Amino acid sequence: MTAKTAFTRYELTERLEEFEEGEVTEYGIAAFDEDGTEIYRRDGVTQDRKALSELVEACNRGRLSSVHIKDVLSDFVEMRS
Numbered sequence: 686m687t688a689k690t691a692f693t694r695y696e697l698t699e700r701l702e703e704f705e706e707g708e709v710t711e712y713g714i715a716a717f718d719e720d721g722t723e724i725y726r727r728d729g730v731t732q733d734r735k736a737l738s739e740l741v742e743a744c745n746r747g748r749l750s751s752v753h754i755k756d757v758l759s760d761f762v763e764m765r766s
Contacts, residue, residue, distance in 0.1 A: 692719050693751040695744040697737060700728050712737045714744075714758065716751050725754055730762065737761075 698713040713728035714737065731737050740761055743749075749757065 691750075692748060693717065693724070693744075693754075694719075695741045695749070695754075697734070697741050698726065698728055699734075702729075710734070714741055714754070716754055718751075724751055727758060730758060731765065733765070736765070 694717045696715050696717070698715050700711055700713070702709045702711055709732060711729040711732055712734050713726065713730045715723055715727075716725035718724050740757070744754070744757065
């Protein structure tokens with residue numbers, strides 16, 4: 686008998702922030718369990734859509750467990766600062 690492995694799916698999120706100086710699009714990440722229920726979300730991670738999109742793809746490709754997403758995002762932000 687094989688154990689069922691839970692799969693987390695990650696998606697890029699997008700939100701438009703309005704400031705006196707103008708509008709800025711910020712990107713974040715959302716995680717969903719195998720039933721499609723959102724289990725984690727962090728908006729406003731970066732304005733670099735391409736970089737975060739690549740991270741989301743890597744998380745999905747590597748089947749990253751949701752318990753690690755906070756550490757992965759922390760490392761992502763630290764590497765970019």
